[in-house]
Amino acid sequence: DTAVSQTPKYLVTQMGNDKSIKCEQNLGHDTMYWYKQDSKKFLKIMFSYNNKELIINETVPNRFSPKSPDKAHLNLHINSLELGDSAVYFCASSQEGRGLGNTIYFGEGSWLTVV
Amino acid sequence: SQQGEEDPQALSIQEGENATMNCSYKTSINNLQWYRQNSGRGLVHLILIRSNEREKHSGRLRVTLDTSKKSSSLLITASRAADTASYFCATDDWGYQKVTFGTGTKLQVIP
Numbered sequence: 082d083t084a085v086s087q088t089p090k091y092l093v094t095q096m097g098n099d100k101s102i103k104c105e106q107n108l109g110h111d112t113m114y115w116y117k118q119d120s121k122k123f124l125k126i127m128f129s130y131n132n133k134e135l136i137i138n139e140t141v142p143n144r145f146s147p148k149s150p151d152k153a154h155l156n157l158h159i160n161s162l163e164l165g166d167s168a169v170y171f172c173a174s175s176q177e178g179r180g181l182g183n184t185i186y187f188g189e190g191s192w193l194t195v196v
Numbered sequence: 197s198q199q200g201e202e203d204p205q206a207l208s209i210q211e212g213e214n215a216t217m218n219c220s221y222k223t224s225i226n227n228l229q230w231y232r233q234n235s236g237r238g239l240v241h242l243i244l245i246r247s248n249e250r251e252k253h254s255g256r257l258r259v260t261l262d263t264s265k266k267s268s269s270l271l272i273t274a275s276r277a278a279d280t281a282s283y284f285c286a287t288d289d290w291g292y293q294k295v296t297f298g299t300g301t302k303l304q305v306i307p
Contacts, residue, residue, distance in 0.1 A: 085238075116297075122282060124239070124297040137294050171238055184229070185286075185295060187238030 084108050087172040087188040094162055095196055101158045102191045104172030112136075113155040114185070115147060116171040124171070130155055162195045169193070200285045200298025208304040215272040217301040219285030220265075228261055229286045229295070230270050239284065239297075242270075277307045 087104040094100050106113060114137075115127040128147045129137035135147070144160045155172060172188040200221045209215050219228070227246050231239040245252045245261045245268065252259045258271040272279055285298040 122233075122300050122302075124284065124300075126294050126296070129294060173238075184241040184244070185231075185239075187240070189238045190236075 085172055085174055085186050085188040087170075087191050089191060090189065091192045091194075093194045093196060096162055096164060098162050099158070099160045100162060100193070101156055102170055102172070102193075103154070103156045104188060105154050106172075106174040106186070107153065108174055108176075108186060109153075110174040110176050110186070111152060112175050112177065113149065113152070114171075114173040114175075115155065115157050116173060116187075118169040118171060118190070120168070128155075128157075159193075162193075164195050167193055167195045200287055200296065202283070202285060202298045202301040204301060205299070206302045206304070208306065209275055211275060211277055211305055211307050213275055213305075215275050215279070215303055215305070217270045217283050217303070219268045219270070219298050221268075221285070221287050221298070222266065223289055225263075225287040225289060227288055228259075228268050230257075230259060230268075231284045231286060231297070233282045233284065233300070235281070242283075272303075275303075275305045277305050279303060280305045 085106045112131045114129045118124045127141045130149045133149045146158045149155045169190045173185045175183045175185045177183045200219045203218045229244045230242045233239045243254045256273045261268045282300045282302045284300045288295045
């Protein structure tokens, strides 16, 4: 059983479109994240939710809007896609989000290509 | 900016050799973790070392932490082709609620 699953795995779309990436975790964790990994493999946190509440919102354009309907789901909606949004987006979860050293479990990533 | 920087950026060794990767960070931390990322996959947690620990082992992995130098090293002994992956250190900043990843070391183990 996949612990953190995200869909779609691959997404190719045109500039200006709106797209969503869905994420679900079955680990019973309280905290979920979205990370962005660019072409140089830099992995940067975008958002973090704890029990459906937004606790980290890095300097991400407001075209990116996370939504957490319940603590097992954290979806990412992106409006007006730009070429620079092309990257791999990772959903992740952990039991405790306060940096106390809990393991972060990652999904397999969603490869977004904007053309 | 990235908290951790790995060194070297890339490393190529023969199977059976040991691989050492280093991570330097900038601010005080609670813990440091190492993750592995196989090509086209998500990151997988390998090992965690707390700020009051100096060394930790897990199977063929040995991690050291020097808080005075703000650095950590990951040693993989008797490497295997299956160890080929990118390795990232991750720190959680004292007082902050997030884990920040380093720039990664790409390891290639040649059979």
